[in-house]
Amino acid sequence: MKAPLPADCTLWSLKGNLKDPKEFVRQVLGNMTGHQRDCQIRLALDCPALYPDYQVEFFIYDDVEGEEIAFAQTAAVFKGRGHREVTYDGTELNRPWSSKTMTFLEVQQLLGELRGILSS
Numbered sequence: 646m647k648a649p650l651p652a653d654c655t656l657w658s659l660k661g662n663l664k665d666p667k668e669f670v671r672q673v674l675g676n677m678t679g680h681q682r683d684c685q686i687r688l689a690l691d692c693p694a695l696y697p698d699y700q701v702e703f704f705i706y707d708d709v710e711g712e713e714i715a716f717a718q719t720a721a722v723f724k725g726r727g728h729r730e731v732t733y734d735g736t737e738l739n740r741p742w743s744s745k746t747m748t749f750l751e752v753q754q755l756l757g758e759l760r761g762i763l764s765s
Contacts (some may be wrong), residue, residue, distance in 0.1 A: 650690045650697065650744060653745045656755055662694035667759045669696065672751050674727040677701055681750040682720070689725075690741040696725035700742065717746075 656670060663669045677684050680703045689698035702717035705721070722733045731737060747755070 648653065648690070648741070649741065650688065650694060652690065652741075652743060654688055654690070654743050655745050655747050656686070656688070656695075656699075656752060657747070659688070659694050660755065660759065662737040667742050667756070669725070670756045670759060671751060673699060673723075674749070675758055676723055676728060676730075677749050677752060680720060680749070683722065685748045686752065687747040690742040690743060692725060698725045698731075698740075699723055700737075703745070 656663075656673065660670075673686060674737045677686065680701065684701050684703045686699045686701055689700075692698045694696045701720045703720045704714045705716050705718055707713045707715045709754055719733075719738060722731045722737045723729065
């Protein structure tokens with residue numbers, strides 16, 4: 646049995662393990678784009694670090710001010726190999742998921758770093 650990914654892993658922490666980091670992060674960012682940058686990703690802990698599965702979560706804001714995030718809701722689950730959306734049910738959501746997340750902006754910054762546009 647393969648060792649699970651660390652509970653607090655993110656694309657930042659796995660970037661050295663990804664098969665093709667620039668392309669992987671680019672495709673993740675593309676799958677986040679439809680949520681008007683108001684989203685984050687969480688990685689599945691039960692898959693290889695070369696191409697981890699991930700879920701995109703969009704933000705639900707509080708009713709009072711509409712500015713603070715009340716919670717995140719799963720929008721879609723993607724297979725890391727191929728970046729195809731999975732029709733998910735309770736079994737996908739019951740998988741072990743990372744405790745840390747990355748926002749659209751953080752994924753965008755990581756892609757810039759990987760492309761040599763931004764320094765770390």
